[in-house]
Amino acid sequence: MHERLGRIWPPGIRLQLTLWYTSIFVGLLLLTGIVLYVRLQTKLIETYDEPLKVRTEQLIADITNDDGMIDPQDIAQEVSLLEQETLRNNDRKADVNFDALVRILNTKGQALVITPAFHELQVPTLSVMQPLHGDPWQGTVPTADGYQVRLYSTRLMSKSTLFGVIQVGQSLTPLNTSLQKVVEELLLIAPFAVMLGIIGSHWLATRAFVPIYHLTSIAEEISAGDLQRRVPVPEPKDEVQQLALTFNKMIGQLDQAFMQQRRFVADASHELRTPVAAIRSMTDVALAQSLTAEECIAVVGNVNAVAERLGWLIRDLLLLARSDEGQVPLDYELVRLDRLVSDVVATLEPLAVERGIVLQVLTLEPATVRGDISRLIQCVINLLDNALTYTNAGGRVALRVEMRERCGCIVVQDTGIGIAPEDRLHIFERFYRADSVPTRKAGGSGLGLAIVEWVTRAHWGSIQVESQVGQGSTFTLSFPLAQDY
Ligand SMILES: Nc1ncnc2c1ncn2[C@@H]1O[C@H](COP(=O)(O)OP(=O)(O)OP(=O)(O)O)[C@@H](O)[C@H]1O
Numbered sequence: 001m002h003e004r005l006g007r008i009w010p011p012g013i014r015l016q017l018t019l020w021y022t023s024i025f026v027g028l029l030l031l032t033g034i035v036l037y038v039r040l041q042t043k044l045i046e047t048y049d050e051p052l053k054v055r056t057e058q059l060i061a062d063i064t065n066d067d068g069m070i071d072p073q074d075i076a077q078e079v080s081l082l083e084q085e086t087l088r089n090n091d092r093k094a095d096v097n098f099d100a101l102v103r104i105l106n107t108k109g110q111a112l113v114i115t116p117a118f119h120e121l122q123v124p125t126l127s128v129m130q131p132l133h134g135d136p137w138q139g140t141v142p143t144a145d146g147y148q149v150r151l152y153s154t155r156l157m158s159k160s161t162l163f164g165v166i167q168v169g170q171s172l173t174p175l176n177t178s179l180q181k182v183v184e185e186l187l188l189i190a191p192f193a194v195m196l197g198i199i200g201s202h203w204l205a206t207r208a209f210v211p212i213y214h215l216t217s218i219a220e221e222i223s224a225g226d227l228q229r230r231v232p233v234p235e236p237k238d239e240v241q242q243l244a245l246t247f248n249k250m251i252g253q254l255d256q257a258f259m260q261q262r263r264f265v266a267d268a269s270h271e272l273r274t275p276v277a278a279i280r281s282m283t284d285v286a287l288a289q290s291l292t293a294e295e296c297i298a299v300v301g302n303v304n305a306v307a308e309r310l311g312w313l314i315r316d317l318l319l320l321a322r323s324d325e326g327q328v329p330l331d332y333e334l335v336r337l338d339r340l341v342s343d344v345v346a347t348l349e350p351l352a353v354e355r356g357i358v359l360q361v362l363t364l365e366p367a368t369v370r371g372d373i374s375r376l377i378q379c380v381i382n383l384l385d386n387a388l389t390y391t392n393a394g395g396r397v398a399l400r401v402e403m404r405e406r407c408g409c410i411v412v413q414d415t416g417i418g419i420a421p422e423d424r425l426h427i428f429e430r431f432y433r434a435d436s437v438p439t440r441k442a443g444g445s446g447l448g449l450a451i452v453e454w455v456t457r458a459h460w461g462s463i464q465v466e467s468q469v470g471q472g473s474t475f476t477l478s479f480p481l482a483q484d485y
């Protein structure tokens with residue numbers, strides 16, 4: 001039981017829609033019924049007013065003499081006539097539904113004449129007061145037994161003097177009985193109408209979801225293996241079209257991410273294979289020949305150098321792979337960019353001297369940013385390493401730390417070989433190395449700038465590259481300044 005309830009609750013969109021449609025349908029049905037009933041009742045009651053008025057006028061004419069005077073004699077006569085007419089059966093109790101309902105009052109509101117059935121009516125005082133002041137009154141009054149009577153009340157004039165008020169009533173029971181029959185009929189039909197409403201709502205909701213089911217079944221067929229496939233985009237510009245477009249966009253992005261991943265793995269294995277092959281060939285040669293101790297030391301030294309580079313490569317690869325998954329923890333703290341740059345320069349100074357390149361620090365403004373100091377150091381080392389690698393001996397590499405528009409900037413400028421415009425678009429891609437570089441750095445894997453880009457992004461920064469082939473390149477990193485400096 002509980003399990004079955006769990007299957008329908010919380011309700012799915014289709015069930016929700018069906019419930020909504022049905023509720024609205026039933027609500028509208030109920031509202032229309034009530035409005036129709038009330039209006040019909042009012043209109044039908046109004047049809048009683050004219051005959052009542054005519055009957056009252058007739059009565060007035062009967063009790064008025066030719067000279068316009070009201071004769072109390074005539075009243076008594078008229079009433080006894082009415083009583084005879086109504087109380088044919090003497091032992092019967094007066095009944096508002098069958099008997100005459102007439103009352104005549106004097107100007108003080110005292111009843112001069114009243115038919116027995118009229119005693120049953122609960123008549124408001126206004127029905128007497130209003131005619132005495134000149135305006136006829138008509139309304140529906142209840143009886144003690146719960147019946148309704150339409151009452152017309154108007155003044156009686158004896159020539160030009162006010163004589164009193166005459167009130168004539170007519171039972172509304174036949175009308176109410178008919179209306180009750182109508183309601184009973186409607187209530188009999190209502191369950192069928194509601195049933196039809198539920199079926200119609202369910203059909204509508206199901207129909208509305210057909211394009212979604214279609215989309216789902218195609219989407220289910222698309223697996224990680226065939227991300228080139230797309231779901232068909234329906235013609236009408238509606239929510240389903242939007243869903244299909246979004247879905248296709250998502251598959252496109254997934255496809256691209258998978259492709260990048262595959263290329264990364266392929267490139268990585270290729271890059272790893274090269275140094276391993278170098279070690280193998282060096283050791284093979286060494287094993288095949290009987291080497292002297294010095295030769296052995298030289299081979300081991302070479303193998304050691306390749307293994308070291310292999311170690312760096314694996315470190316970079318791991319870093320990028322883990323950064324893709326957001327698994328590299330970054331320790332954010334306040335970092336002085338100027339101090340960081342001067343430390344890195346001090347470390348790489350010997351390398352610059354060795355390569356015959358002049359390394360200079362031009363400006364060091366005290367810029368503080370929030371960042372992971374070791375990653376920022378790695379960033380500057382990678383840029384400086386590139387500048388020293390792609391600048392020939394006799395060249396110059398200059399560094400600056402400046403504050404520009406609420407940003408701390410590190411500028412690395414060299415007078416090296418420069419980067420061709422077509423390469424500039426790709427240098428931040430993993431494993432990308434410009435083929436045009438004549439003095440190709442041995443062992444460079446093309447990961448340095450990819451790491452720079454990731455670190456910069458992780459520090460909400462941006463990179464700008466300006467370069468002219470043969471004249472040099474300028475790399476500018478901008479990081480937002482720490483507010484709480
Ligand atoms: N300052 C520069 N001057 C000229 N070319 C550059 C400069 N910096 C980068 N490049 C070009 O961009 C490419 C990518 O640089 P990146 O630092 O990512 O890789 P790499 O230096 O080849 O290898 P490594 O992973 O060892 O850094 C380089 O191969 C080079 O062609």
Ligand SMILES: [Mg+2]
Nearest residue numbers: 382386448449
């Ligand atoms: Mg590099």
